Amino acid sequence: MTTLLLAAHDGSSIKDATLKALTPALALGDDIHVLVAGDGVAAAAAEAAKLKGVSRVLTAEAPALGHGLAEPLAALIVALAPAYSAVLAPATSTFKNAVPRAAALLDVMQISDITAVLAPDTFERPTYAGNALITVRSTDPIKLITVRTASFRATLVEDRPPAPIEAVAVPTDPGLSTFVGDVFSTADRPELTSARVVVSGGRALGSEEQFKALLLPLADRLGAAVGASRAAVDAGYAPNDWQVGQTGKAVSPDLYVAVGISGAIQHLAGMKDAKVIVAINKDGEAPIFQVADYGLVGDLFELVPELTKALG
Structure with missing residues (x-):
């Protein structure tokens, strides 16, 4: 049978997360249907039609569906799922x-x-904050x-004749939730989950002012997204959507720079797939150095400005 891939998109284009999820979908078989759900999705659907294997x-x-409410999206998944393996x-x-709700409804x-x-029926996934893998x-x-x-890795869009696009019936909205409004954070930097370089800070930075004064210039030099440990977010140094870790976002950049982060299991779960990890911490025994490829032991308030200056 065919595999159904649910597309993450912004209405006008397919997000990088979809391209990465397509890779394991192709491992299940080469016949893929993609669902683009929302309100005004023609442009995103046209892009999805050129994806490999679709x-x-x-x-x-x-x-x-345009607001991503869980209940109507789950109802849509339930309606379509019986046609797929x-x-x-x-x-x-x-x-x-949405997906756990659909799973419960499908039993x-x-x-x-x-x-x-x-x-096709066997998968690997992390457990214990990424410290073990289970089959x-x-x-x-x-x-x-x-x-x-x-x-x-992302499966890239192909230059090929597009797959056919078909509208499907949308089930009646269960009406269990109501959209109230959006509050967006805007930034000129790359999206955290798809950035090639990430600079993250921890509680050792001491305050929101010092977090921004030290990390943002370094991130600007590197063209990097900015992340934070849970401790830094809880302390109010950084917004929630910057959090990297088990209860935040998982990232796998080419370069991850951890500044003033001790390396708690919760944080490592979200960033240890980075290809190169650089740690800056005054504690030479910090757990972060066990996963770091390069480490600088010293005062971050001296080392980070020196590094930023050296990058020109």
Whole structure:
């Protein structure tokens, strides 16, 4: 049977998380349908139609779907899922909210945060904050899966004739939640989960003012996204959407610079897939140095400005 991939998008284009989730979808088979749900998704659907292995794009448009509400999206997944052997979605906040609801309604288990496809019914996923990997085999007729996108390379858009695009019926909105409003944070820097370089700060920076004064110039020099440990976010040094870790975002950049971060298990779970890790910390015994490729032991208030200056 065919695999259904739920697309993360902004209405006008497909997000990088979708391209990464497509990689394990292709490992399940080369016949992929992509669902683009929202309100005004024609441009994103046209882009999805050129993805490798995609034989059909399904569009579902309704005002409730445009706001990513969990209940109407779950109802849509339930309506479509019986035609597929597997339904995959990137582990974004929208799909982590909707897919478990759909799994409950279908009476199947959800397989969360997979990092590898071992067989059509067997998957690898992290547990214990990423300190162990478990192998999960499902006998359910429909596999509902979320994908840890930091573990996969993106499958790029192909220059090929587009797959057919077909509108599907949208189930009646269950009406269990109501959209109130959006509050967006805007930034000129790359998106944290898809950035090639990430500069993150911890509680050792001491205050929001020092966090910004030290890290933002360094991030600007490197063209980097800015992240933070949970401790820094809890202390009010950085906004919630900058948090990297088990309860934040998982990243896998080419370069990860950890400034004043001790390396608690919770944080390592979100960034240890980075290809090169640089740690700056005054405590030479900090756990972060156990995973770092390069380490600077010293006062971050001296080392970070020197590093920024050296980068020109």
